[in-house]
Amino acid sequence: MGPRPRHTSAAARNVKAPGAVATDMSESQHEQGEQVQPTEHHRVVVIGAGQAALSTAHFLRRDGERPGRELLLLDANPTPGGAWSHRWDALTFDDAHGIHDLPGFPLGETDPTEPAREVVKRYYGAYEEHEGLQVQRPWRVTSVRRTHDPDPARPGDRPRFLVTATSGSAAQGTETKASTRTLTASALVSATGTWDRPFVPSYPGRFGGRQLTTAGFVSPDEFAGRRVLVVGGGTSAVQFLLLLREHGADTLWSTRHAPDWTEVPFDAEWGRQVEHSVAGRTRAGLPPLSVVAATGLPLIPRYVRGIEDGILLSRGPIVRLTEDGVDLADGSHERVDVILWATGFRAALDHLAPLHLRAPGGGVAMADDDVSVPAAPGLVLVGYGPSASTLGATRAGRRAARAVARILTPTQATTKASRDGAGRTPEPAVV
Numbered sequence: 001m002g003p004r005p006r007h008t009s010a011a012a013r014n015v016k017a018p019g020a021v022a023t024d025m026s027e028s029q030h031e032q033g034e035q036v037q038p039t040e041h042h043r044v045v046v047i048g049a050g051q052a053a054l055s056t057a058h059f060l061r062r063d064g065e066r067p068g069r070e071l072l073l074l075d076a077n078p079t080p081g082g083a084w085s086h087r088w089d090a091l092t093f094d095d096a097h098g099i100h101d102l103p104g105f106p107l108g109e110t111d112p113t114e115p116a117r118e119v120v121k122r123y124y125g126a127y128e129e130h131e132g133l134q135v136q137r138p139w140r141v142t143s144v145r146r147t148h149d150p151d152p153a154r155p156g157d158r159p160r161f162l163v164t165a166t167s168g169s170a171a172q173g174t175e176t177k178a179s180t181r182t183l184t185a186s187a188l189v190s191a192t193g194t195w196d197r198p199f200v201p202s203y204p205g206r207f208g209g210r211q212l213t214t215a216g217f218v219s220p221d222e223f224a225g226r227r228v229l230v231v232g233g234g235t236s237a238v239q240f241l242l243l244l245r246e247h248g249a250d251t252l253w254s255t256r257h258a259p260d261w262t263e264v265p266f267d268a269e270w271g272r273q274v275e276h277s278v279a280g281r282t283r284a285g286l287p288p289l290s291v292v293a294a295t296g297l298p299l300i301p302r303y304v305r306g307i308e309d310g311i312l313l314s315r316g317p318i319v320r321l322t323e324d325g326v327d328l329a330d331g332s333h334e335r336v337d338v339i340l341w342a343t344g345f346r347a348a349l350d351h352l353a354p355l356h357l358r359a360p361g362g363g364v365a366m367a368d369d370d371v372s373v374p375a376a377p378g379l380v381l382v383g384y385g386p387s388a389s390t391l392g393a394t395r396a397g398r399r400a401a402r403a404v405a406r407i408l409t410p411t412q413a414t415t416k417a418s419r420d421g422a423g424r425t426p427e428p429a430v431v
């Protein structure tokens, strides 16, 4: 069981975090005629508490930013675990691709039969304790606005963001009993992952049965005796097909293209190559491709058996939804009870909409360090594009902390670290 949520009650009472400095409402905010009165200011606000946020917080802390004071982490989830806290029961740690260690705190031995959700909740919770991160939750950031852009002619001039967050029921998607909080930050790290943005492709027609996405999947048992169409060409779809069959469902599989099976070993070198190719797209301002488009599907023995048993054979693309099923591109019609859309996720960036980050290519154009966003000085984005895996997220944390130090100006970062007795040798950049 993961550790209990902390700091929630103080946060819900809209209490200023200890050590946060009182806000001097900037001239620019008055210029823009905003009515919001921020209650606190932090040098760095990190949004999220998944692998990307925790790794970043580790390096920020090493640079002398004190959690709960200069550094504030806000997470929408009620417990530690990031997106992993929502994974379904039957996804054991053995079934996951595995997670990369967070910096300075190895995961250690795990029980491969334990649900991945529980392993990761416990691990992230212990990490938060170990690092003293004082994550405040559940706080969902609903909007981020830039209220001050640094003037290049004034050395040391820093950007300023206005962050609005809601807690209580509103953070869970309903409208009752919400608390709202506003604060300002000089540097903003957005590490919000993808789980909140499942993607469902659009097809003509209307299906009358039950539809759900990967994010809504709880247990295979509820589909016993039913005919389920699993849509999508990634690992989640493959795992659902095998799991549903084991639990008495009849299944069929639809993919847009032939499944991209690969015998390439998923090792560290392969991981680096995947990161490199994804970074090429995001630096060009193109949206990241789906995970499977970058990785392919590993031909592990379990999946080979699934192919031999006829479970992992795709029927090809859908052309139309009907009241009782789907029309497929091969001209056939299939009746199904349920459609499970395992069709991937998009980056959860709605809270950044006021910053107008979308590049002409449809994505966020990233700088060469793959975490800075040239269109929004002061903003650092992790868990996006090449850092959207536990390995990539961990590695990006170090670059993100260096980007934050540049935002806060190198001179100030050094001075502060020395003052706190936490002066550090600069970390080498990870490429």
Ligand SMILES: Cc1cc2nc3c(=O)[nH]c(=O)nc-3n(C[C@H](O)[C@H](O)[C@H](O)COP(=O)(O)OP(=O)(O)OC[C@H]3O[C@@H](n4cnc5c(N)ncnc54)[C@H](O)[C@@H]3O)c2cc1C
Pocket: 047, 048, 049, 050, 051, 052, 053, 074, 075, 076, 077, 081, 082, 083, 084, 096, 097, 098, 099, 100, 139, 140, 141, 142, 191, 192, 193, 194, 195, 196, 214, 236, 345, 348, 351, 382, 383, 384, 387, 388, 389, 390, 391, 393
């Ligand atoms: C089904 C599935 C299986 C996967 N399996 C693997 C695997 O085996 N190995 C692997 O390396 N990767 C896997 N991944 C990729 C996964 O995305 C990364 O591993 C990694 O966990 C993502 O970390 P993150 O910190 O970027 O995001 P997340 O873990 O999603 O964390 C984001 C956090 O931000 C919070 N948040 C979101 N929006 C807001 C907001 N507006 N305000 C405040 N907080 C917010 C969320 O509540 C969450 O706690 C998988 C992904 C999926 C979808």
